[in-house]
Amino acid sequence: MTLQGTNTYLIGTGRKRILLDTGEKNVPQYIANLKKVLLEEQLEIGKIVLTHWHGDHVGGVEEIFNNLSPTASVCKYRRKEKADDFLPSGIHIDYLNDGEDITTEGATLRVVHTPGHTTDHVVLTLAEENALFSGDCILGEGTAVFEDLHDYMKSLSQILELKPKVIYPGHGPVVEVKLFHP
Ligand SMILES: [Zn+2]
Known part of the structure; x- marks a missing residue:
């Protein structure tokens, strides 16, 4: 389901970065690697942004929050069918708005x-690189699974309109989009 694992991204060029997704729970090597990068590069995580509620994207939040960035804000879009109760109490969620x-x-x-x-x-566009962080909407390899095909197709055509040059997926390798930028 997750190909080689979950990709997470430290975004920005300054000291304060945005961490996009957090991997699965109980992956000490990931936490150790992240800690090493933050120390070596003198970085802080200002915000943790979650593409969606699945465990392989949000599982690492608690450990990152408690050990590496206790002041970071945790942001995600609100679930429609169910409360966002997958995060341990004490971690407050700042809900994202479409277009924010x-x-x-x-x-x-x-x-x-x-x-x-x-x-x-x-998904998130990165204006500076005409790039798209696609979460599980578009994977580096293979096809994503979906809860709702109609919504999923609508979302894909929305992504087409964004015409990204490069896609950083939630799983699999980075995709260079030749369709719009041959
Ligand atoms: Zn997922």
Whole structure:
């Protein structure tokens, strides 16, 4: 289901970065690697943004929040069918809005609500690189699974209109989009 595992991204160019997705729970190597990068590069995580509620994207939040970035805000889009109760109490969620910009030095991310895989799924465009962080909406290899095909197809055509040059998926390798930029 997750190909080689879940991709997470530290976004921005300054000291304060945005962490996109957090991997699965109980992966100490990931937490150790993240800690090492933060120390070596003198970085802080200002915001943790979650593409959707699935465990392989949100599982690491508690550990990251408690050990590496206790002041980070945790952001995601609100689920439609059920409360967002997968995070331990004590971690407050800042709910994202469709079209909202999330900024840090060197990065302007725009939230695009793209339901289908889940009701709360978002992708994010990175204006500086004409790039798209696609979460589980588009994978680096193979086809994504979905809860709702109609919503999913609508979200895909919305992504087509964004014409990204490069796609950073939630799983699998980075995709260079030759369709719009041959
Ligand atoms: Zn997923």
